[in-house]
Amino acid sequence: MAPVDLSYTAEEEQFREELRTWLAANIPDEWTQPGFWRALDDDESFRLRRDWEASKTAAGFSGIEWPTEYGGRGGTPGMKALYDEEMVRARAPQTVNVLGLTFLAPTIMAIGTPDQKAEIIGPMLRNEVIWCQGFSEPGAGSDLAAVATRGVRDGDDYVVNGQKIWTTNAMHGDKIFTIVRTEPGSERHKGLSMMLIDMDQPGVEARPLKQMSGASEFGEVFFTDARVPAKDCLGEIGAGWRTAMLLLSFERGASGVGQYTEFRRQYDEIVAEARRFGRSDDPVARQKLANCLVELECLRYHAMHILTQVEQGRDLGSESSMTKLQWSETFQDLWEAFDDVLGPEASLARPRPDVDLTPFQHQAMWSRSVTIWGGSSQVQRNIVAERVLGLPR
Amino acid sequence: MFFALTDDQQAFATTVREFLADRFDLDAVRGVVEDPHGDGHPVSLWKGLADQGALAVLVPEEHDGLGLGLLDAQVVARELGRGVAPGPWTATVLAAEALRLAGSPEQQAAWLPGLAAGETIGTVALRGEAGSWDGRGITVDASGQNDGVSRLSGTASPVDYPSVAGLIVVAATDPSGTPGLFLVESGASGLAIRDQETYDGTARVGAVELADTPAEPLGGGTLSGAAAVAALMARGAVLTAADLVGVAREALTRTVDYDRERKQFGVPVGSFQAIKHTMADLHVAVTMAEHAVLFAAHAVDTEDPGVDVAVAVAKAKAADAAWAATGAMIQFFGGIGFTWEHEAHFFYKRARRRAPLFGSADEHRARLAALTMD
Ligand SMILES: Cc1cc2nc3c(=O)[nH]c(=O)nc-3n(C[C@H](O)[C@H](O)[C@H](O)COP(=O)(O)OP(=O)(O)OC[C@H]3O[C@@H](n4cnc5c(N)ncnc54)[C@H](O)[C@@H]3O)c2cc1C
Numbered sequence: 001m002a003p004v005d006l007s008y009t010a011e012e013e014q015f016r017e018e019l020r021t022w023l024a025a026n027i028p029d030e031w032t033q034p035g036f037w038r039a040l041d042d043d044e045s046f047r048l049r050r051d052w053e054a055s056k057t058a059a060g061f062s063g064i065e066w067p068t069e070y071g072g073r074g075g076t077p078g079m080k081a082l083y084d085e086e087m088v089r090a091r092a093p094q095t096v097n098v099l100g101l102t103f104l105a106p107t108i109m110a111i112g113t114p115d116q117k118a119e120i121i122g123p124m125l126r127n128e129v130i131w132c133q134g135f136s137e138p139g140a141g142s143d144l145a146a147v148a149t150r151g152v153r154d155g156d157d158y159v160v161n162g163q164k165i166w167t168t169n170a171m172h173g174d175k176i177f178t179i180v181r182t183e184p185g186s187e188r189h190k191g192l193s194m195m196l197i198d199m200d201q202p203g204v205e206a207r208p209l210k211q212m213s214g215a216s217e218f219g220e221v222f223f224t225d226a227r228v229p230a231k232d233c234l235g236e237i238g239a240g241w242r243t244a245m246l247l248l249s250f251e252r253g254a255s256g257v258g259q260y261t262e263f264r265r266q267y268d269e270i271v272a273e274a275r276r277f278g279r280s281d282d283p284v285a286r287q288k289l290a291n292c293l294v295e296l297e298c299l300r301y302h303a304m305h306i307l308t309q310v311e312q313g314r315d316l317g318s319e320s321s322m323t324k325l326q327w328s329e330t331f332q333d334l335w336e337a338f339d340d341v342l343g344p345e346a347s348l349a350r351p352r353p354d355v356d357l358t359p360f361q362h363q364a365m366w367s368r369s370v371t372i373w374g375g376s377s378q379v380q381r382n383i384v385a386e387r388v389l390g391l392p393r
Numbered sequence: 394m395f396f397a398l399t400d401d402q403q404a405f406a407t408t409v410r411e412f413l414a415d416r417f418d419l420d421a422v423r424g425v426v427e428d429p430h431g432d433g434h435p436v437s438l439w440k441g442l443a444d445q446g447a448l449a450v451l452v453p454e455e456h457d458g459l460g461l462g463l464l465d466a467q468v469v470a471r472e473l474g475r476g477v478a479p480g481p482w483t484a485t486v487l488a489a490e491a492l493r494l495a496g497s498p499e500q501q502a503a504w505l506p507g508l509a510a511g512e513t514i515g516t517v518a519l520r521g522e523a524g525s526w527d528g529r530g531i532t533v534d535a536s537g538q539n540d541g542v543s544r545l546s547g548t549a550s551p552v553d554y555p556s557v558a559g560l561i562v563v564a565a566t567d568p569s570g571t572p573g574l575f576l577v578e579s580g581a582s583g584l585a586i587r588d589q590e591t592y593d594g595t596a597r598v599g600a601v602e603l604a605d606t607p608a609e610p611l612g613g614g615t616l617s618g619a620a621a622v623a624a625l626m627a628r629g630a631v632l633t634a635a636d637l638v639g640v641a642r643e644a645l646t647r648t649v650d651y652d653r654e655r656k657q658f659g660v661p662v663g664s665f666q667a668i669k670h671t672m673a674d675l676h677v678a679v680t681m682a683e684h685a686v687l688f689a690a691h692a693v694d695t696e697d698p699g700v701d702v703a704v705a706v707a708k709a710k711a712a713d714a715a716w717a718a719t720g721a722m723i724q725f726f727g728g729i730g731f732t733w734e735h736e737a738h739f740f741y742k743r744a745r746r747r748a749p750l751f752g753s754a755d756e757h758r759a760r761l762a763a764l765t766m767d
Contacts, residue, residue: 003402003464004691005395078394271766286762290709293761294685297706301684304396311394322677384676385669389649392664 474639488515
């Protein structure tokens with residue numbers, strides 16, 4: 001066995017070249033300017049990204065590691081890592097169907113019915129259907145098993161009542177994969193089902209929620225006698241917890257390569273601002289930033305480790321909790337360093353007439369969310385402690 | 394992409410680990426710790442390591458070595474750290490590295506086979522009191538050469554195991570201000586070794602005092618001057634980081650094992666979240682440090698363009714992780730962890746003493762800042 005080898009295969013490198021070429025030809029220059037996306041109104045931004053991503057799919061650059069039978073590219077894990085890296089490098093627009101692509105599609109491939117496989121994945125890849133994730137409720141966040149939204153059988157349908165919250169893309173979603181309590185009186189993990197609910201019906205109402213950053217990327221979804229055909233259950237009726245756990249496990253493939261590439265660039269951008277404002281010689285500021293760099297580089301090595309494990313066909317188990325902790329905590333530290341290092345200037349939109357810090361501030365605000373969603377840092381630490389280290393519950 | 398240890402490297406690690414468990418367990422370590430005036434160099438341990446090729450890892454095959462890389466050497470360093478094993482392993486390996494990198498074929502032939510076999514003990518003396526670890530901290534002066542011999546004066550400290558070393562590689566500055574590496578043999582005239590007491594009983598250290606001491610300049614190898622000194626520092630940093638990572642991992646494992654069993658308030662203390670979350674964060678930190686050491690070793694072996702960043706990251710991360718994990722070990726064992734009878738202090742003291750060697754976490758962060766901000 002050869003020792004450490006960080007190269008990609010010739011085939012993977014060729015894929016990288018093709019992707020690079022396509023991205024270079026298909027991303028308008030102005031799209032990559034700081035602040036471009038946030039200057040647009042929310043709907044306009046969403047529409048642009050939705051169409052752009054569909055054209056990327058048509059060019060064969062979506063579903064990189066998915067089998068070709070689902071419209072994927074049939075690529076290797078290495079290609080997926082390169083894809084994540086190149087998308088960030090090219091400052092490509094962010095995907096609008098992230099929850100569907102990351103979670104729902106692989107779950108359908110694993111346990112979906114033939115009809116679900118045929119009808120859901122293609123339209124998702126082409127952005128004809130935007131998917132939301134309906135897990136969290138006002139009374140069920142970290143404790144997902146406390147879900148109270150209920151579904152009652154009525155002929156071939158279930159009738160759904162209840163509320164979801166913090167739903168990303170609530171205002172743009174076409175469908176929502178939703179954990180519903182379909183067994184009346186059931187408790188905790190039992191009696192749940194994963195229903196694929198059409199949002200375009202009178203019984204479903206989405207309302208935006210304004211985030212601390214001012215944007216409204218998430219919202220609330222209310223179900224009032226909403227109907228969902230029983231055949232639109234993913235996995236078996238009553239087996240929703242198992243389906244949900246399988247679905248969340250697909251976070252694990254994510255290696256952190258994309259995050260590293262993005263945050264490492266942000267590090268350089270923060271350093272450039274520190275220099276501009278005469279703070280780059282301050283020894284304390286230098287220690288703070290350099291410590292972020294230490295953690296960022298560790299994230300990169302960790303990503304190489306994860307990719308190796310995936311290529312070797314190993315089950316990552318609870319290692320994804322470690323990946324999440326490392327990237328989210330590091331990202332947050334980096335943006336705390338931004339404020340620390342720049343001092344009072346950090347809080348000003350335009351500390352000088354020619355300097356716009358709002359894109360930075362947006363990242364700094366966003367960084368507060370990443371340790372909450374996708375399993376909060378506290379929940380991840382519980383997982384590492386209990387499932388990796390074997391400490392008692 | 395393959396970023397992991399190979400089966401061979403894992404087998405090597407297992408061999409060293411099992412050897413230590415069988416032949417040099419914590420009771421044996423305690424024997425060395427409780428005999429502070431002994432030489433801290435148990436012969437059985439040394440012979441065992443030599444038999445496994447642990448001293449020959451980096452030495453080229455033509456000089457009876459295994460001709461492997463730093464990637465393989467860090468495997469050994471990690472296991473020695475894990476076992477808090479005493480002895481001049483790092484010192485000897487670094488002395489051999491100095492010869493391999495900067496020595497002439499003749500110098501290599503004269504010294505490397507003995508160092509690889511464990512017959513000669515080596516050490517390196519690279520900086521002086523309060524000096525930095527980047528070559529500017531050299532406090533020994535070298536005279537001009539006369540018949541291939543220079544004269545060294547000054548004091549280097551702290552140096553690992555100088556009392557048992559037959560060969561000391563000294564960094565010194567010549568009259569033109571250029572740093573370089575020199576060979577000083579034990580018993581050389583004007584050489585005095587002053588033993589220094591240290592709280593880390595798993596090592597012996599001293600000051601190397603030189604007064605017009607004859608020394609042979611290392612020369613004719615791949616590297617010379619400041620580059621040779623820097624290369625040696627980088628290797629010292631990686632091997633020290635690997636040792637620290639081993640210390641940290643073992644400290645964490647032992648603490649987790651204890652807190653799973655120890656009961657208070659009717660439950661295992663390891664079920665308390667204050668402990669769980671600290672352990673989880675430490676597990677992440679130690680794992681990241683393991684990755685970082687692996688990458689840095691690879692970067693040195695392959696002369697990766699990012700090697701300077703990689704080495705600084707590894708040393709900074711390993712030092713912080715070891716400090717945190719060994720401190721937590723004492724805390725989360727409670728009172729017993731603070732006793733002399735308990736082994737927690739072996740780990741804590743080893744981590745504390747080694748953390749600043751070849752540059753502290755702060756120094757390496759300062760270096761990273763210089764590499765990315767200036
Ligand atoms: C930007 C954003 C987008 C989101 N998008 C979606 C989405 O698309 N779909 C969706 O379903 N959800 C979404 N969420 C919701 C997210 O998954 C939840 O916010 C998250 O699971 C936490 O639940 P909660 O908000 O109810 O907080 P709570 O669970 O009430 O947690 C409050 C605090 O208690 C801590 N805590 C909870 N349990 C424990 C424990 N056992 N031990 C220690 N500490 C604990 C938490 O870490 C947190 O700090 C999104 C959230 C955000 C911020």
